[in-house]
Amino acid sequence: MARTPAVSIDNRPSTRATDLYDQLRADLINGQLEPGSKLVIDALAGRYATSATPLREALNRLISDGLVEKRELRGFVVAEVSEQDLVEITKTRCWLEEIALRESIARRDRAWEEEVVIAHHRLARTPRSLSQEHFEDNPDWEPAHRAFHRALISGCGSRWLLAFCDQLADQHHRYRTLSAPQAFTAKRDVKSEHQQIMEAAVEGRADEAVGLLRGHIERTASIVRADSPLFIQGR
Incomplete structure (x- = not known):
């Protein structure tokens, strides 16, 4: 997915979180992330070449979509299927x-x-x-x-x-x-x-x-x- 150069309004955290939201949402819907698996912030940051702050923002948005859950002691996890x-x-x-x-x-x-x-x-x-x-x-x-x-x-x-x-x-x-x-x-x-x-x-x-x-x-x-x-x- 092509993005604009570095010196741009698109580098603001809120915009980056939106990009991450779109990418994560697509991967969750397409089964790229295993249901029930833990979404480790450090691992995801490496996978999506980002930092923790916009990543957490994106994951919190995905909770309202029913694609991500936040559990005590486990943090963010991919929503289970049943x-x-x-x-x-x-x-x-x-x-x-x-x-x-x-x-x-x-x-x-x-x-x-x-x-x-x-x-x-x-x-x-x-x-x-x-x-x-x-x-x-x-x-x-x-x-x-x-x-x-x-x-x-x-x-x-x-x-x-x-x-x-x-x-x-x-x-x-x-x-x-x-x-x-x-x-x-x-x-x-x-x-x-x-x-x-x-x-x-x-x-x-x-x-x-x-x-x-x-x-x-x-x-x-x-x-x-x-x-x-x-x-x-x-x-």
């Missing part, structure tokens, strides 16, 4: 995205429809895995996937609702990433699921679109929950 947590995240995400999708469909216009169709087209043309024989993560797939799901609810007219939906989608993404190989081998036509959701949404069939979206999210959670090694050792 089956119960996944169930709660899934249920809440379905509730909120149903509201957002219904509102988006009720307020739909040509611009929103085009955004949804274009986002779906880009996703449909992006393979999930770089290999047909085994799972090899395609770094272009997740951004396209998130863009499609975000486009579906983007017309709801509430930035607060979108922010809550984004936070829950991040949490869901974290679980999906930790269980990606399991999800890849599951017998499921994800492309068809996305296609059906897109068509129902742009054609204004709100009840059908909501039902399809809910089933899509719940199906993903069921596959992750079947990946029992994800929840062993107290995770």
